[in-house]
């Protein structure tokens with residue numbers, strides 16, 4: 095049987111919640127989406143939540159709401175899913191990458207400070223920075239926020255991995271140190287709506303803008319209209335928006351999943367500490383946890399040391415896969431993709447990101463993963479060491 099790297103956890107209550115919507119009057123644009131938005135924003139202590147059909151859409155709308163356009167620069171980390179930087183390209187902006195911290199693998203505030211200092215001299219400061227909370231562990235947001243005040247950029251937290259985590263004792267998504275935070279509800283993430291995402295913010299204007307943009311740029315609010323209402327049918331398109339709406343079936347699944355969010359995160363922590371102890375005798379670096387952070391543990395990434403392991407990263411990866419253990423690598427540095435190579439990043443290479451990429455391996459981690467499966471994963475990681483002692 096295959097052991098995937100992540101998978102959803104669906105209960106009977108989740109199924110019943112979706113069926114209840116299917117039997118109701120509204121499959122979309124009904125009352126359940128706003129209820130899900132309240133559920134998420136209350137949980138993470140932000141004022142507004144804007145539900146959309148994916149985190150990718152949420153990132154796109156967040157960039158647009160912050161006015162990102164041609165001629166602007168957006169910076170993010172190279173160790174992320176391509177969506178974190180594609181959002182800027184959708185808006186016609188340029189993307190650049192800030193190297194990572196070797197302990198957290200998140201965007202390094204020191205590397206960011208250094209890059210900002212030279213960008214200020216060259217007149218190439220970014221309009222927006224997108225820190226990504228890799229594996230569910232928050233970036234050092236206080237430091238990044240302090241730099242935003244000094245250099246005048248805005249912040250979108252890509253918290254796709256991080257719902258249920260906290261930073262300095264407060265929930266990720268409260269936007270204390272950012273303008274907007276976005277979440278993903280893809281089935282491999284912490285909680286799921288099938289496909290889905292949400293942008294959270296404390297800024298009324300940003301929320302209103304994202305609400306319009308997810309539905310064609312249309313408003314029904316007289317306060318946002320350019321002329322008085324012409325009748326009860328009246329609406330105006332005041333921006334060029336999209337159809338990025340979430341359905342009520344998805345929102346119902348999200349609300350139901352949220353009941354178990356804290357339990358999921360607790361289970362992920364228990365599984366992570368089991369891995370930590372099982373891997374004590376294995377020459378790998380286990381995930382380092384910043385004292386300011388309580389991770390949601392979306393991913394459990396180890397750094398393998400090929401010399402001591404007597405096997406290359408690729409050999410370990412292939413060996414685990416050949417035993418049905420679907421390890422993964424999060425992520426290939428974004429600038430290495432051909433599209434980025436041919437769009438301004440032909441020679442981009444960041445030393446810490448490259449080193450991370452050459453050693454990283456994501457082990458399976460999801461609620462429902464069993465102790466014997468974790469032992470099996472670790473046994474197969476160690477097996478050439480076993481042979482070493484025999485022969």
Ligand SMILES: *Cc1c(COP(=O)(O)O)cnc(C)c1O
Nearest residue numbers: 148149150175177254278279280
């Ligand atoms: C999954 C993910 C996304 C995109 O999420 P979707 O909901 O699939 O669009 C964006 N950023 C990061 C870091 C992700 O892991």
